[in-house]
Amino acid sequence: MTKVHDLLHVLDQITGGRCVRDIGDIFSGRNKFVVNKTSNIPGKACMETPGLVCGNLDAEVKKIAVTMTLTECNIELAGATGVDAIVAHHPIVEAANSGGVTMRNYLELYGLSVFELHEAFHGLHPGIAFIHGHKAFRxxxxxxxxxxxxxxxGRAVDEVKTLGDILDRLDAFMGIDEEKRMLFAERNSRCCDSIIETNVATGGKILLGARDNPVNTIIHIFPHTGFTPAHLEKVKSEHPEADTLLASISRMGADSALVAKARELGMNVIIGNSHAMEILENGLPLAYAIKRLLPDVEVVLFRERITSTPIAMAGSSVIRDYAADIAERFLLPNANKVS
Incomplete structure (x- = not known):
C-alpha cells in the first residue's frame, strides 16, 4: 500500500534530497530551495517549501496527478476522478491556489494531499534545452x-543548423499541428472563429535574424525570472562564441531592451515555448519518473487549455442572457441593487 510519505520519499529521491522533510528545514536556512519570492506588493509574498504542502503522511495513495499550477479546477477534477495526491510544479499559496478559500478545508473535503517542487526541480535534467535544439554545457x-x-x-544538436530548424523542432515536439486541429474543431463546434488558444497563439518566432541564419552556440534564458540586458552582456563576454539568444517559458517583445542588447552584440534572437508548454517539458518527465518509482500507483497529467472568446459568444445563449441581466440589474453603477 502506497502512502503519502512514500510519495514524499520518491520526490526527495527524484530531486536529489531537495525536499523539506520537517519544519526545521523551512526556518533553519539549511534547505536552499526554501525561497521567499516577492516583488514587494504588500501581502503577496510567497515562500516555496518543496515537498508536502498539505496532507496526511499516512493517507493511502492510489492515484497521483501531476500539474503545473494548482487551481480550483485541478482540485475539482481530482475530487471527481479519484485522485489522492496532486504534485504541482509551481509553489502553492493559501487561497490563491485554492479558489480563494483557505486551503486545508478544501483539500480535506476531497481527501487530497498536495506537493510542490518548483526551484527544487529546476536544473535536474537537460530536457528543455534539448527540446529547443541544443545541449547545455552550462x-x-x-x-x-x-x-x-x-x-x-549550449551548443546546437546535430539536427539543428539554422533558426528555422529550431522552430520546426519545437512544432514537432509540442504537437502544434494537433493544437491547431483542436482549436479549429472548437471554433466549428462553438460557431465562433474568434476563439484564440494559448499554445497556438504563443508559438515560436524569430525576432532577430531569418530562418536560414546559422546557429551554433545558444544562450537560453527565461525573461520573467529577472534576466537583464546587463546579464546578457556578461554572459556574452563569458561565451563570445554565442551567436543566438533563445528565450522560452516567457518571452520579450521585439522592442525590448533585451532584444536591443542582442542586436548590439550581433546575435540572433528567437522565442521558444511559452510557459503553457512547461507541463510537457517538465511535468511529463516528472510524471514518468514517479510512475517508475511507484509502479502500482496510477499517474495522470492535468493539462490546462486556456481560450479567449468574445463575450457575445461565450457559453450558451441562456448563460449569456443571465450574465447580461445580472450586470444590468445589479452590477452597473445605477442598477437597482437588492440585498
Whole structure:
C-alpha cells in the first residue's frame, strides 16, 4: 500500500534530497530551495517549501496527478476522478491556489494531499534545452545571485543548423499541428472563429535574424525570472562564441531592451515555448519518473487549455442572457441593487 510519505520519499529521491522533510528545514536556512519570492506588493509574498504542502503522511495513495499550477479546477477534477495526491510544479499559496478559500478545508473535503517542487526541480535534467535544439554545457539556476534566474548555454544538436530548424523542432515536439486541429474543431463546434488558444497563439518566432541564419552556440534564458540586458552582456563576454539568444517559458517583445542588447552584440534572437508548454517539458518527465518509482500507483497529467472568446459568444445563449441581466440589474453603477 502506497502512502503519502512514500510519495514524499520518491520526490526527495527524484530531486536529489531537495525536499523539506520537517519544519526545521523551512526556518533553519539549511534547505536552499526554501525561497521567499516577492516583488514587494504588500501581502503577496510567497515562500516555496518543496515537498508536502498539505496532507496526511499516512493517507493511502492510489492515484497521483501531476500539474503545473494548482487551481480550483485541478482540485475539482481530482475530487471527481479519484485522485489522492496532486504534485504541482509551481509553489502553492493559501487561497490563491485554492479558489480563494483557505486551503486545508478544501483539500480535506476531497481527501487530497498536495506537493510542490518548483526551484527544487529546476536544473535536474537537460530536457528543455534539448527540446529547443541544443545541449547545455552550462546550467545556472540562480544567475547573478537571483534564485530562479535560470541560464543555459549550449551548443546546437546535430539536427539543428539554422533558426528555422529550431522552430520546426519545437512544432514537432509540442504537437502544434494537433493544437491547431483542436482549436479549429472548437471554433466549428462553438460557431465562433474568434476563439484564440494559448499554445497556438504563443508559438515560436524569430525576432532577430531569418530562418536560414546559422546557429551554433545558444544562450537560453527565461525573461520573467529577472534576466537583464546587463546579464546578457556578461554572459556574452563569458561565451563570445554565442551567436543566438533563445528565450522560452516567457518571452520579450521585439522592442525590448533585451532584444536591443542582442542586436548590439550581433546575435540572433528567437522565442521558444511559452510557459503553457512547461507541463510537457517538465511535468511529463516528472510524471514518468514517479510512475517508475511507484509502479502500482496510477499517474495522470492535468493539462490546462486556456481560450479567449468574445463575450457575445461565450457559453450558451441562456448563460449569456443571465450574465447580461445580472450586470444590468445589479452590477452597473445605477442598477437597482437588492440585498
Amino acid at each position: 546550467v545556472d539556476i540562480a544567475y547573478g545571485g537571483i534564485p530562479g534566474n535560470i541560464l543555459y548555454v
